Amino acid sequence: MGINVFKYFKGDKAIWMIVLILSLMSLMAVYSSVVTLAYKHHDGNTLHYLFKHLKIIVLGFVLMYITHRVKYGYFSRISQIMLIAAVPLLLYTLIKGANLNEASRWIAIPGTGLTFQTSDFAKLALIMYIARVLTQQQSKLDDFKTVLLHVMLPAGVISALILPANFSTAALLFTTCLILMFIGGVKLKYIGAVLGIAVVGFMLLLLLGAAFPKTLPRIDTWKQRIVNFVGGEEEQDADKNYQANQAKIAVATGGFMGKGPGNSTQRNFLPHPYSDFIFAIAIEEYGSVMGGIGIVGLYLWLLFRGIRVATRSKKTYGTLLAFGLSFSLIFQGMINMAVAVNLFPVTGQPLPFLSMGGTSILFSSLAIGIILSVSRESEEEDSTQKGGEIATA
Secondary structure, eight states, rough: OOOOOOGGGSHHHHHHHHHHHHHHHHHHHHHHHHHHHHHSSSSHHHHHHHHHHHHHHHHHHHHHHHHTTTTTTTHHHHHHHHHHHHHHHHHHHHHHHHEEHHHHHHHHTTTTTTEEEEEHHHHHHHHHHHHHOOOHHHHHHHTTHIIIIIHHHHHHHHHHHHTTTHHHHHHHHHHHHHHHHHHHHHHHHHHHHHHHHHHHHHHHHHHHHHSSSSTTTHHHHHHHHHHHHHOOOOOOOOTTHHHHHHHHHHHHHHHTTOOOOOOSGGGGGOSTTTTTTTHHHHHHHIIIIIIHHHHHHHHHHHHHHHHHHHHHSSSSHHHHHHHHHHHHHHHHHHHHHHHHTSOOOOOOOOOOOTOOHHHHHHHHHHHHHHHHHHHHHHHHHHHHHHHHHHHOO
């Protein structure tokens, strides 16, 4: 007699399978792409990074499982605490965080040797909170003051705190909030007004950064990446466009069928083949069919299932929560893949569930766990309703 493993995993089974497939692909891609890193720090021992990555993936699935068993209504209250905690964490990161390329994005966890990217925590907290506010303020969304104070103020503060060190994450998060506002019933003219305020605020910030360079040290990096992306050959800086050029070589040499697992050559030249540019390595090794279209298809399938969970939820909070988290994950993934194939300027966004990384995988797993929690409760409600109908009949 076979054992039905899926009976222990509630919610949308397709989402479980997609995340499992992406995680298995991640193990193979990361193991292949950490060769240079292993030679630099562990005498060529790639197994060190493989097992480290495997531990994080397993922990991610544990968090996903625990989270999907929790009633998603609890996340509404938890989001308040998380959002309050996110502000000092982001401030501390800007002031005392680990600095890399003039960007303070991580804080060290004392006694563990591990780092924690606070923007991942803040992103999850803000989406959960915005879904909560839009649900509670449904009857007051016609009032611009209510929208500005309860929705856009927290979104603006969190995005502004992330912006100096990580422009792409701040822009992604702010865009997700705008989309969530639209889905939640906020008038387009209010969304447009908020967007206008944000653009003006950003322009003033750029002027401030130009006048006082130390307040916004990454302005030159943003400018150079845009110039390298949209400018002609005479305007491009070959050294600063190095990552994008190596990624293009990986994609071009991969062809339709790829070079085969572990046969990448560009992993030796790309600075971060195991994180920011893992999609390019996947195409080089597995080809544009399996490594390109196949991976894009998995993310689009995940988006479809997430939207399906959102539309099936009978409660507004569940709908907004599932949609916001699904959109955020896939939007981030699409930006990463667009960068790898030179359709978007270099951003430094990891590819959810594929890139090597600690907090990115763990918070992505928590997001999926929350989506599965919404799905699980919808299934239980449908089952109860059907049982009641049968009993009545």
